Amino acid sequence: MATTPISRRAVILGGAAVGAGAAAGGLLPGTSALAVPKIRPGRIAYPFTLGIASGDPSPDGVVLWTRLAVDPLAENGLGGMPDGKHDVEFQVAEDVSFSRIVRRGTKHARQESGYSIHVELTGLQPGREYYYRFRLDEHISPVGRTLTAPAPGTTAASLTMAFASCSNYPTGFFTAYKHLADEMPDLVLHLGDYQYEYIQPAGNQARRVEGPETTTLAGYRQRHAQYKTDPDLQAAHLVAPWLVVNDDHEVENNFAGDISENNDPVEVFRQRRAWAYQAYYENMPLRRASTPEYAEIQLYRRIGWGNLASFHMLDTRQFRSDQACGDGTRVDCGARLDPVRSITGLKQERWLLDGLRRSPTTWDILGQQVFFSQRDSRLGEVEAYSMDSWDGYVASRERIMKGFGGPNGAANPVVLTGDVHTHWASDIKADFNEPDSKTLGVELVCTSVTSGGNGSDMTTAGQTALTENPHIKFFNSQRGYVVTKIDADELRADFKVVPFVTTPGAPVSTRASFVVEAGNPGLNRL
Numbered sequence: 001m002a003t004t005p006i007s008r009r010a011v012i013l014g015g016a017a018v019g020a021g022a023a024a025g026g027l028l029p030g031t032s033a034l035a036v037p038k039i040r041p042g043r044i045a046y047p048f049t050l051g052i053a054s055g056d057p058s059p060d061g062v063v064l065w066t067r068l069a070v071d072p073l074a075e076n077g078l079g080g081m082p083d084g085k086h087d088v089e090f091q092v093a094e095d096v097s098f099s100r101i102v103r104r105g106t107k108h109a110r111q112e113s114g115y116s117i118h119v120e121l122t123g124l125q126p127g128r129e130y131y132y133r134f135r136l137d138e139h140i141s142p143v144g145r146t147l148t149a150p151a152p153g154t155t156a157a158s159l160t161m162a163f164a165s166c167s168n169y170p171t172g173f174f175t176a177y178k179h180l181a182d183e184m185p186d187l188v189l190h191l192g193d194y195q196y197e198y199i200q201p202a203g204n205q206a207r208r209v210e211g212p213e214t215t216t217l218a219g220y221r222q223r224h225a226q227y228k229t230d231p232d233l234q235a236a237h238l239v240a241p242w243l244v245v246n247d248d249h250e251v252e253n254n255f256a257g258d259i260s261e262n263n264d265p266v267e268v269f270r271q272r273r274a275w276a277y278q279a280y281y282e283n284m285p286l287r288r289a290s291t292p293e294y295a296e297i298q299l300y301r302r303i304g305w306g307n308l309a310s311f312h313m314l315d316t317r318q319f320r321s322d323q324a325c326g327d328g329t330r331v332d333c334g335a336r337l338d339p340v341r342s343i344t345g346l347k348q349e350r351w352l353l354d355g356l357r358r359s360p361t362t363w364d365i366l367g368q369q370v371f372f373s374q375r376d377s378r379l380g381e382v383e384a385y386s387m388d389s390w391d392g393y394v395a396s397r398e399r400i401m402k403g404f405g406g407p408n409g410a411a412n413p414v415v416l417t418g419d420v421h422t423h424w425a426s427d428i429k430a431d432f433n434e435p436d437s438k439t440l441g442v443e444l445v446c447t448s449v450t451s452g453g454n455g456s457d458m459t460t461a462g463q464t465a466l467t468e469n470p471h472i473k474f475f476n477s478q479r480g481y482v483v484t485k486i487d488a489d490e491l492r493a494d495f496k497v498v499p500f501v502t503t504p505g506a507p508v509s510t511r512a513s514f515v516v517e518a519g520n521p522g523l524n525r526l
Helices: 008-013 175-182 217-228 231-239 266-282 346-358 394-401 460-468
Strands: 052-058 061-067 086-093 101-109 116-120 129-136 144-147 159-164 187-190 242-244 301-305 309-313 363-367 413-417 423-429 439-445 472-486 490-498 509-517 520-525
Touching: 052 129, 052 144, 052 231, 052 301, 061 086, 061 129, 061 144, 101 116, 144 231, 159 175, 175 231, 175 472, 175 490, 217 231, 217 266, 309 346, 346 363, 346 394, 413 423, 423 490, 423 509, 423 520, 439 509, 439 520, 460 472, 472 509, 472 520
Parallel strands: 052 242, 159 187, 187 242, 309 363, 363 413, 413 439
Antiparallel strands: 052 061, 061 116, 086 101, 086 129, 129 144, 159 472, 301 309, 423 439, 423 472, 472 490, 490 509, 509 520
């Protein structure tokens, strides 16, 4: 893929003033097609306070997103926007100065959609870099960079993909997102817990989150809006298209299908889930196919990147069986072995296995939420496993692993995981209890952006897991993200960490790096 070198600052600013400057009518270079009217009394304030984003790239297009808000923390969740529809113009260009505009149009932002818009572009060239922006009246948004995917069957020389999860606003600053943006990846995967539903925690916190625990549409909208005001999160959205899936905290901690954490009546919880999914869709660059239908949202989907990689994005919350043995970490829980139980639901299992079997690409990457590999968390002969992870759904994991390797499976499967607020790297074994059994693939787990606070390099729990699980090759409990560089021969993973998040300005470093060779599953530490 040929791209033009460009700094993150250039993408964000595009040669124009942003924020207050844009509100005053600042123009980007080459914007004659976006002639700005004179400011008139009574016009709204700058409305792009939540930033802009792109996502779900295809060979001929991508989704562009923004949501209008002049008062992001408004309690009714509508961002202080005046009633009625607002006509938002968009432009897509081949260059950051917008001298070569290839698409333009207008979308209507309405109250019933939280004043969000989704522009589902088609007709673009495959494997290309584009720039985009929005305008409402005299106000112009920042400039975003996005990419289309290479066409199926074509050779993509390489792909830089970063992935992250678990950004809890009160527990720290989103410095990791800033450093992720500086990497200028081609693609970003977010694997869940984009926002947290909790009320402001007690004690000394880095930042304050507004509102009560999110249980209403207004509450979820307000919470998403507060997160979206973070400049480091906005920067990460600006530099590349995202593929997103949610986990539990976008709705409620540790929910399973229609079963809530506190065993609320099903219809009560389904209404909460419906509001949470509506707000999630309104705030993410998702395609129309993911528009929620009451309490259900279509999030598992497949995105191809030429002949290099297939991204199988999973949903391990909405269709799962209830956690076994009362949730938590348990010993002697026979129910976790029940073959009827599934963490994805049988329909999604069949969809994934069919996709792995038919995959035409070198790499098959599963973007999903919770720990996949077996992980015994107790020293000694007595074993303890998390019921919220794939260890609580053993038969479901075994069925999926039948799609790894062999003539009818993916030759180079890589499972990407979030959720656990710690970095891990693991070989996926045909039999986790037999260290010498065949290695079928690898799992790469990213730590949190902020959840858990500053963290540390090693913990007692981490050391125990490394001792009890020889297939697990790496652990770290600092905050950060993972950057992967993928080509036809290998996948390299760099585990990035920041030393603190409770105050801003932390530097970033690479804590560990691994390479996986195509055709030779298994982790090789550099």
